[in-house]
Amino acid sequence: MKGSLPILQEDAAGSCGPVQMNISSSSEQPEAFGGNAACITLGCAKNQVDSEVMIGVLRNAGYAITSNVEEADVAIVNTCGFLQSAVEESIDCILDISELKKSGRLRTLIVSGCMVERYKGDLKSELPEVDTFLTTDQVLEVANATDATHPLSDLLQSSQRPYFLYDESTPRILSSSTFTAYVKISEGCDRPCSFCIIPQLRGAMRSRTVDSVVHEVQQLAQQGVHEVNLIGQDLTAFGADRKTQELSTLLSRLDTDTDISWVRLLYAYPLGIDEQLLQTIASHPSICTYLDFPLQHASLSVLRAMKRPLGKYAPKEIVSFVRSHVPQMELRTTFIVGFPGETEDDITELEQFIRDSHFTSVGIFEFSPEEGTDAATLPNQIPPEERTKRRDYLMKVQQECVFASNNRRIGEKYDVLLEGQHEESDLLLSGRAHYQAPEVDGQIIINDIEGDYVPVRGDMVRVEITETAGYDLIGKIIATEI
Numbered sequence: 001m002k003g004s005l006p007i008l009q010e011d012a013a014g015s016c017g018p019v020q021m022n023i024s025s026s027s028e029q030p031e032a033f034g035g036n037a038a039c040i041t042l043g044c045a046k047n048q049v050d051s052e053v054m055i056g057v058l059r060n061a062g063y064a065i066t067s068n069v070e071e072a073d074v075a076i077v078n079t080c081g082f083l084q085s086a087v088e089e090s091i092d093c094i095l096d097i098s099e100l101k102k103s104g105r106l107r108t109l110i111v112s113g114c115m116v117e118r119y120k121g122d123l124k125s126e127l128p129e130v131d132t133f134l135t136t137d138q139v140l141e142v143a144n145a146t147d148a149t150h151p152l153s154d155l156l157q158s159s160q161r162p163y164f165l166y167d168e169s170t171p172r173i174l175s176s177s178t179f180t181a182y183v184k185i186s187e188g189c190d191r192p193c194s195f196c197i198i199p200q201l202r203g204a205m206r207s208r209t210v211d212s213v214v215h216e217v218q219q220l221a222q223q224g225v226h227e228v229n230l231i232g233q234d235l236t237a238f239g240a241d242r243k244t245q246e247l248s249t250l251l252s253r254l255d256t257d258t259d260i261s262w263v264r265l266l267y268a269y270p271l272g273i274d275e276q277l278l279q280t281i282a283s284h285p286s287i288c289t290y291l292d293f294p295l296q297h298a299s300l301s302v303l304r305a306m307k308r309p310l311g312k313y314a315p316k317e318i319v320s321f322v323r324s325h326v327p328q329m330e331l332r333t334t335f336i337v338g339f340p341g342e343t344e345d346d347i348t349e350l351e352q353f354i355r356d357s358h359f360t361s362v363g364i365f366e367f368s369p370e371e372g373t374d375a376a377t378l379p380n381q382i383p384p385e386e387r388t389k390r391r392d393y394l395m396k397v398q399q400e401c402v403f404a405s406n407n408r409r410i411g412e413k414y415d416v417l418l419e420g421q422h423e424e425s426d427l428l429l430s431g432r433a434h435y436q437a438p439e440v441d442g443q444i445i446i447n448d449i450e451g452d453y454v455p456v457r458g459d460m461v462r463v464e465i466t467e468t469a470g471y472d473l474i475g476k477i478i479a480t481e482i
């Protein structure tokens, strides 16, 4: 049926924008007596989970949840504070939303998230438009924050490091779809990376229990979720705060004790990748053979300055180590370029490493000297325009490599999770294979269906790849009973 319009039956959820929450109509909304509430999320998937918890708390407190902030009586802006550019984006968003207060529609503006942790007490005077600031420890206090007279504990003045961690009993409403979910298995980080401010913003590493994560994933599976992406600042340290390494145990339990089709690991710090973890991934069918491990550089001298030890491995060796145990492992990584002291030779080494390693996906970021980090005060800072030049150059290299690797996938067949109609055309569908994480990786575009199957968002189908389209692939559905 090439060229005809694939009819996509709606399941409970609509498609999702990256910023505003899209609340599924299957999220049973109790009678609303508090008014309408909306949440805008900036930053990463970890922040998205916090937003979903706040929206769950507000729904239980009697608010109707809306994805249209212009209809809201209460709006939350859940900010990012990782980089200066993210802080600026957060402030712009807060100022935009505060305009709705002037028209009288919006009653209460709440600001939460990492920017609040970063600037804490300074914010009240800098942003008087905001009614209440919530620290990351006050996620569960969001309903009280809607009442200007409620005496919230003033953690903005506290020097205590964040400690909050949600669990399976915490209210939560999924915001992106009914069939995929992020599950935060830990919070905070104990690593000393010299460029990173996250440990100051999110506190020390603390892990949920294996049982808590398994129970949450069981609940999600009962709700119709097929795909779970495990997240945390440092997944491979899961359990370290209890003096154990429990990531392998968790993966085995998720495979045997839940009905989830795909479990994917995001943000695995390379140092914690060991034989047991790789064998666990390889031997449990629902655990995707996909590893997102941020290597950050190939040059040992840059890695030393970043305070990113790789233990007994050099970057090349850790890639070989992973592939020697799981040859089919799809590897995603990220690099930071323009770090203080980085030389032209370091860039050449990184380029060669990218060319040799056949990564499935590579993110390249410019170093940002963030106030409060050690790296911001290191000598030999690279000028911003040179950082951009190095990033642009390496982006072209990784593009060549990813496009070549995509070409090798023509003729391959993958199970694909159907996500909906393609954003550029109603004549196309889009979905993802096991090696494509939501939002960060490419996707599979479907332009043909064999037989008379009527596609449904959230279905798992078999797709044969026929062409490439840049970072994406194009294919046809060849089977639906998988």
Ligand code: SF4
Pocket (backbone or CB within 6 Å): 189, 190, 191, 192, 193, 196, 197, 198, 199, 233, 234, 269
């Ligand atoms: S491991 Fe990640 S979150 Fe932790 S300090 Fe390093 S870069 Fe930051």
